[in-house]
Amino acid sequence: MRIAIVAAFALVAASAFAQAPSAKFQQAIAATGAKAGGDLTDAPKIKADGALYSLSGTIQQSADDGSFLANLSPSEENVALANVLRQQRGIVDHPSYFAISVPKSLQKYYFDNAKIGSGFDVVGRYISNTKYQTVGGQQKQAPVFEAVYFELWSNRSAAPVTYPAPVAAAAPTVAAPAATPAAQQVKQAVAKKDPYTACMDGANGVMADMIECAGAEAKRQDTRLNAAYKIAMAATSDKDALRNKQRQWIKARDAACPLDRDGGQNAVLTQADCIARGTAVRANELESLK
Structure with a gap:
């Protein structure tokens, strides 16, 4: 998925203060x-198992498509576990990184409120691994989770419910009524x-099936993209500009979704997923030009 965030960054300690899990997070x-x-x-x-996991973290790097890289937060639950694991592995002062893909149903809440350094709680589906490079040049891997529940610490009290229910693209993006229990909202979101997502769930963590799902999604989004591009070309008065922009986007997407030929099946899945999500974002952009 567009979680191919491969970057070098400084190893810094999390800046957020310890946060106790909220009642909504515990219900989720x-x-x-x-x-x-x-x-x-x-x-x-x-290989990612497709199961749901809960984590708390702070946002370190972000991408325009709603994916971001985070490090494990110093929350009451995580810090003890992280410290024990680091001691067992002989790791000293090394932040624990992971990546999050924020789905469309949660992106308005995310983009309106999140900042670099924001603390958050998430329940996410473990979909793949991504590579990153430390400032010392060491290659590391981080797990990638697709969020089904996402709550920023700074906005816990900003609204009765901080988990936006999935809505149709044309409908207003609003929080669900406060009378609906948070746990029920999560169940509804997972069901829709x-x-x-349904294909990946059915794969049950079997890598070959997950690769097939990602490949099928890439083809589906490519069909959307081609249709939207034809409509946009027919409607625009500056066809050369749109054509050049589309060519530049294709180059940028392919550069952002390289295939690690030494990465085995996981690399194939990561690339197919990246292409599928990147293509979906561009299809959305072109469809909005109608």
Whole structure:
């Protein structure tokens, strides 16, 4: 998924203060049966299992498509686990990184309120791993989670419910009524799955099936893209400008979604997922030009 965030960055300690898990976060964990995911940030699985995990973190780097890189927060629950794992592995002062893909249903809340350094709680589906490089040149891997529940610490009291229910693209993006329990909202959100999410869920962590899902999604989004491009070209008075912009976008997308030929099946999945999500973003942009 567009979680191909491959970058060098400084190893800095989290700046957020310790935060106790909110009642909504605890309800989301109970509703989804999510497992604690803190240990995956130091030791990702060889292949993502598609299961739901809960984590708390601080945003370190962000991308325009709603994906971001985070480090494990010094929350009451995570810091002890992270410290034990680092001691066991002989790691000293090394932040534990992971990546989050924010789905469209949560992106308005995310983009309106999130900042670099913001603390958050998340329940996410473990979909892949991504590579990053430390300032010392060391290659590391971080797990990637697609959020089904997302709550910023700074906005816990800003609204009765901070988890926006999925809505149609043309409908106003608003929080669900406060009378609906947070746990029920999460159940409803998980139940309303797009075809890609449903396919990945059905794969049950089997890598070959997950690759097939990602490939099918990439083709589906490419069909959307081509249709939207034809309509946009027919409607615009500056066809050369749109054509050049589309060519530049294709180059940028391909550069952002390279295939790590030494990465095995996980690399194939990561690239296909990246292409699918990047193509979906561009299709949305072109469709908005109608």
